[in-house]
Amino acid sequence: MSYLLTLLLSVFLLSQSLPITSSAAPLTAYEALESYDFPAGLLPVGVTGYTLNEETGEFEAYLSETCSYTVQGYNLKYKSTISGVISTDKLTNLKGVSVKVLFFWLDIVEVSRDGNQLDLSVGIISAGFDISGFIESPQCGCGFDCNEIGRVEIGEDENKDLRSSL
Template identity: 60%
Template sequence: MKEMNLFSKPTTMSLLSLFSLISFLSLNLLPTPSSANMLTAYDVLKSYDFPAGLLPQGVTGYELDPKTGKFAAYLKGSCSFSIEGYQLRYKSTITGYISKGKLTQLKGVSVKILFIWINIIEVSMTGSDLEFSVGIASADFPIDNFDESPQCGCGFNCNNNNNKEKVRSIRGNPFLLSS
């Protein structure tokens, strides 16, 4: 029987066994982040001082580069609903850049003004209001209008939801009045 010397070259088989053991231990015994500890897209919005209701219910995931603020939020599919006379549409992927109180280069969210759909390209906080910009015009709405997330298809006026659409005093179409 051959004696094993601790200082001899390890065989390929023993290296493979050692690698397998290390892989098994690192995958099965080391702590992994649980879903309870991971932030949701709604939590991320709040961490940048935005209300969760900027996104509809049903966000399935998100990506965020904290260094640049580049983000993407994902829905199961496109989503549309009406709130207070406004028709909103979200694509299945919403992208842009986020910083404290400001969303810029926004893509994937649009509002119907008169008969055409116009992209909302920026959202910023001004005092206790959120300003939504479509490029040529902007409109301000109270932040507390966005405390709750609307539901795709029915907004806040859903049959299975006891929440009734909040009544807000908006005259006409502020996108047409603002610049």
């Protein structure tokens, strides 16, 4: 009997000292975006990592270098570090993403989702876009014009032109 008790106690103590591993892999930056009800295409292809404080929503996403491309006539630029605060359907205090309007680069400071509409704000003005334009992630340098595979087309009438909002 004491042998059985010793064996059970040994197994219990051994099991307590072993590290517990989770079978679930950590989320990618794209999956983390989707967990807050945003499409993955808000980030370009090539995010190398990210940090997220789930209590405050503060995040940073990392690219290996700055990234720029043109989509639907808009020139977009991402710094190598993008930061902000994320909550369901809302990105605020965004830093590191800008859009060229006429001759000026303006920082996109907020993104919000309302149904199938994404509103991108540069502070004093914002423009709404159909979410279907953000399902795929664009590639740095060429956006969706790198090849025909995975290319997303959005009709001009589905988007508000940010330039006409000025």
